[in-house]
Amino acid sequence: xxxxxxxxxxxxxxxxxxxxxxxxxxxTVFSFTRDTVSNNQKLEKMQNILQAGRINVERNQAEAEYKxxxxxxxxxxxxxxxxxxxxxxxxxxxxxxxxxKKKEGEEKLFPVFVCNKNDSTFYILGMRGxxxxxxxxxxxxxxxxMNTIYNAVFDHKGETPxxxxxxxxxxxxxxxTGKKIADEKGEFVSVSVIKKGTAPASDYNxxxxxxxxxxxxxxxxxxxxxxxxxxxxAKTQKNAAPEVKAETVPATNDSIPADSLALDTxxxxxxxxxxxxxxx
Amino acid sequence: MAEVAVxxxxxxxxxxxxxxxxxxxxxxxxxxxxxxLGICSALAITVQVKPALFMFAGVFFVVVLGNIVxxxxxxxxxxxxxxxxxxxxxxxxxxxxxxxxxxxxxDVSKQLSVFVGLIITNCIVMGRLEAFAMANKPWPSALDxxxxxxxxxxxxxxxxxxxxxxxxxxxxxFTIIPPSFYEHGYVNNGMMMMPPMALVLVGIIIxxxxxxxxxxxxxxx
Numbered sequence: 418x419x420x421x422x423x424x425x426x427x428x429x430x431x432x433x434x435x436x437x438x439x440x441x442x443x444x445t446v447f448s449f450t451r452d453t454v455s456n457n458q459k460l461e462k463m464q465n466i467l468q469a470g471r472i473n474v475e476r477n478q479a480e481a482e483y484k485x486x487x488x489x490x491x492x493x494x495x496x497x498x499x500x501x502x503x504x505x506x507x508x509x510x511x512x513x514x515x516x517x518k519k520k521e522g523e524e525k526l527f528p529v530f531v532c533n534k535n536d537s538t539f540y541i542l543g544m545r546g547x548x549x550x551x552x553x554x555x556x557x558x559x560x561x562x563m564n565t566i567y568n569a570v571f572d573h574k575g576e577t578p579x580x581x582x583x584x585x586x587x588x589x590x591x592x593x594t595g596k597k598i599a600d601e602k603g604e605f606v607s608v609s610v611i612k613k614g615t616a617p618a619s620d621y622n623x624x625x626x627x628x629x630x631x632x633x634x635x636x637x638x639x640x641x642x643x644x645x646x647x648x649x650x651a652k653t654q655k656n657a658a659p660e661v662k663a664e665t666v667p668a669t670n671d672s673i674p675a676d677s678l679a680l681d682t683x684x685x686x687x688x689x690x691x692x693x694x695x696x697x
Numbered sequence: 698m699a700e701v702a703v704x705x706x707x708x709x710x711x712x713x714x715x716x717x718x719x720x721x722x723x724x725x726x727x728x729x730x731x732x733x734l735g736i737c738s739a740l741a742i743t744v745q746v747k748p749a750l751f752m753f754a755g756v757f758f759v760v761v762l763g764n765i766v767x768x769x770x771x772x773x774x775x776x777x778x779x780x781x782x783x784x785x786x787x788x789x790x791x792x793x794x795x796x797x798x799x800x801x802x803x804d805v806s807k808q809l810s811v812f813v814g815l816i817i818t819n820c821i822v823m824g825r826l827e828a829f830a831m832a833n834k835p836w837p838s839a840l841d842x843x844x845x846x847x848x849x850x851x852x853x854x855x856x857x858x859x860x861x862x863x864x865x866x867x868x869x870x871f872t873i874i875p876p877s878f879y880e881h882g883y884v885n886n887g888m889m890m891m892p893p894m895a896l897v898l899v900g901i902i903i904x905x906x907x908x909x910x911x912x913x914x915x916x917x918x
Contacts, residue, residue, distance in 0.1 A: 428775045435782055439789040446793045450800035457803040476803075575811075 497649025546639025581632030864889030
């Protein structure tokens with residue numbers, strides 16, 4: 418065979434065939450694993466939503482527990498108007514990444530899940546924002562008063578390990594519990610992520626991650642955007658039914674055992690994460 | 698093709714030379730401790746034994762199959778684009794590993810995160826393809842791949858055992874160090890969880906290995 422292996426034609430032929438074969442192999446594997454992977458991702462999302470309501474389940478039980486605990490869901494526009502009321506599955510499937518990409522003036526939909534745990538109600542807000550390198554997202558559960566944070570769960574795609582990536586750790590999210598999105602007069606303030614020590618600790622700020630300033634800023638913007646939508650919604654709800662405010666007192670009382678539980682998890686978390694904190 | 702046929706001398710499937718391909722990388726020519734390749738992943742994913750095991754499985758799959766495929770194609774790969782061709786093959790295999798992990802070991806794949814993709818840049822993989830598979834037949838190449846990934850895995854697992862045991866008192870997630878130890882003031886070594894400690898451990902292993910293995914001791918000038 419007088420095939421010149423170094424001729425341009427041969428090199429191009431070889432490359433094309435090699436790439437085609439590789440592509441076919443990848444597509445085959447992908448089509449086999451696609452369903453399992455997307456199911457895993459769905460279950461993980463359910464797990465995260467439940468986690469925001471402090472319901473910790475194994476992945477294989479996530480779906481059953483999710484169906485039991487998430488009793489309602491709706492979507493909010495940026496102005497706090499309710500859409501998709503009661504369409505739990507559709508709200509679950511809202512892709513925040515594409516919602517956030519929508520242009521100014523188009524309606525963005527933010528998911529809110531209503532969780533019922535031991536007869537207390539939590540509003541779990543789905544969130545998404547920009548970290549330093551890539552997307553960050555999370556779920557924040559608010560108590561029945563629609564103001565006090567019950568628990569927060571964050572995750573990220575590619576923040577720097579040991580720095581920005583720390584936002585997903587339990588010791589970091591623990592500081593969100595008990596923070597408020599509106600002040601005593603009912604005005605919206607959001608929860609600010611600030612550099613430690615630059616402002617006195619209050620109900621409206623949390624510490625950023627040292628060395629992860631840009632991630633912290635992204636987190637700050639994300640919280641503000643989603644809290645403001647929910648605040649507008651909460652305002653309409655409170656105007657419609659003023660007695661909700663009165664109910665908040667027993668609601669916070671209800672949460673006392675849950676909070677003491679929170680302290681426990683916090684303690685174990687800080688044990689587990691001893692090492693991550695020393696990374697700084 | 699006639700020349701190739703002439704070269705095919707009969708050789709036992711497990712001749713001495715070939716067994717050496719398997720055993721050499723475990724000790725005398727360990728890819729991590731002797732050739733000091735693949736250090737990067739050895740630091741990153743050895744905090745616990747379980748991800749280390751999966752990483753080993755992934756590298757095993759990629760090195761062995763990559764070696765076999767490249768070795769089978771070695772006579773048709775044009776010399777000018779051989780590195781790119783190897784990269785395409787390795788990248789394809791790594792993507793397959795990544796998809797399988799995501800489907801059947803989702804948690805581990807999250808833990809390994811970018812390091813699965815980084816198998817592509819693991820020097821052991823490209824090193825074996827370029828140095829061995831391009832010049833040898835598929836069967837010895839397969840043995841070479843098995844040997845080298847075992848050598849890599851062996852080191853990975855030793856480091857991971859030490860780090861998980863002393864760093865968090867567990868092995869494969871099971872608590873090993875009894876609670877009574879902690880009551881008497883035993884504390885997990887947080888240093889163990891940090892990447893630099895893996896480097897120190899690898900260093901200690903290299904030291905022990907060099908002092909025991911006479912072949913590795915360089916003659917003094």
